[in-house]
Amino acid sequence: MNAIVTLPLVHAERAALVRRRRDSACAELWNALDAVKDPEIPVLSLYDLGVLRDIRRAADGVTVVLSPTYSGCPAMETMEADVRRQLLAAGVRQVVIERALSPPWTTDWMDARARLALKDYGIAPPDTVCCPQCGSHDASVVSDFGSTACKALYRCNACLEPFDHFKPL
């Protein structure tokens, strides 16, 4: 059964990110970084998440701007290492990673495609709590915190399966 997924309007920051990528002088680097996924959610790239904010050519290499999701998210270091590895493999000589805290990352920066990918992967996207297995909205919270800081744990009252919900932040 397919759930009805409400497609949110594109957040202004997301639109700005899409424009930055479109107008960027280093399209090949953006493309290369599409291979870098969230280590905990391997169906979403850092670009899909909105964690990858910008790529700039610098004098001797490339500067990559990342926005951390949760301040204590242990996946950030893995993401940074993966970005570095990917760019070095693409022939970049030097990679500088900048962390941008402001504006703070929000789940609003994920676009509709990313939300659908989350749902298909079995994680309820941030918009509404909706069972990714059967599409029911009848669910009870089991724990405000799930397997990672960004998720809460629910149980579907229709199909009785547990599922993770990507918390709106």
Add this chain to the structure above:
Amino acid sequence: MNDTDSLLTRYAIRLGDDAMVHGQRLCEWSSNAPTLEEDLALANVALDYLGRARMLYSLAGNLCGQSEDELAFTRDTRAFQNLLILELPRGDFAFTLVRQFLLDEFEHLFFDALTASANEMLAAIAGKTRKEVAYHRRRSQEWLRRFGLGTAESARRAQAALDTLWGYVDEMFAVDDLEATLIAEGIAADRAVLRATWQAAVTHAIEAAALTVPDTTWRIEGGRQGLHTEHLGHLLSEMQFMQRAYPGLSW
């Protein structure tokens, strides 16, 4: 380093100490919480605090030339400037969550105010923190209600926690010379003006949970001067053990 930078360094370190010490206390629950779900929740909240401590220590460290690790693991009790309420032992589950509630209600106001800081980095950290606090707060408010309206035993424990903690809350709103100077410069948030709003919110929640706002009159403070309870030394000796035993150790 100019005067403002030196004050800002000390300010970021004390806010970092608050987050570090509280995060460490929450970490102590790992594998000890009453249920698996609460174990995950406490560890996740702890991670938010550790992340916050890292951001604040690196802000300070960039100004004073020390690393995050040096600030966290090589300073002794007298150099730590955290609020005393945060270093008290974790107690039982009610004590931990009631403390979290009092703190969340404060941080919710404080980090909101700090987003207006003239220091961009501090404002950015506050903007990030504010969102995480909103989530913590929802959970601790919920627990306060459950304790108060749950069983006689849960209400008794929550009330005991409130009674023990009440003498420590004033320090959350104390402004010393350092903060007064930074408030005048638009860098620090004025915690003193948050007191009335906090008091109203906390009173409302405590009464809604059928608990009683304590009427204790004793007050204690000293954390900002490095004058701590006996508990901080024990906490640090555990937290800093690896760096003390193997200086410079890294993963």
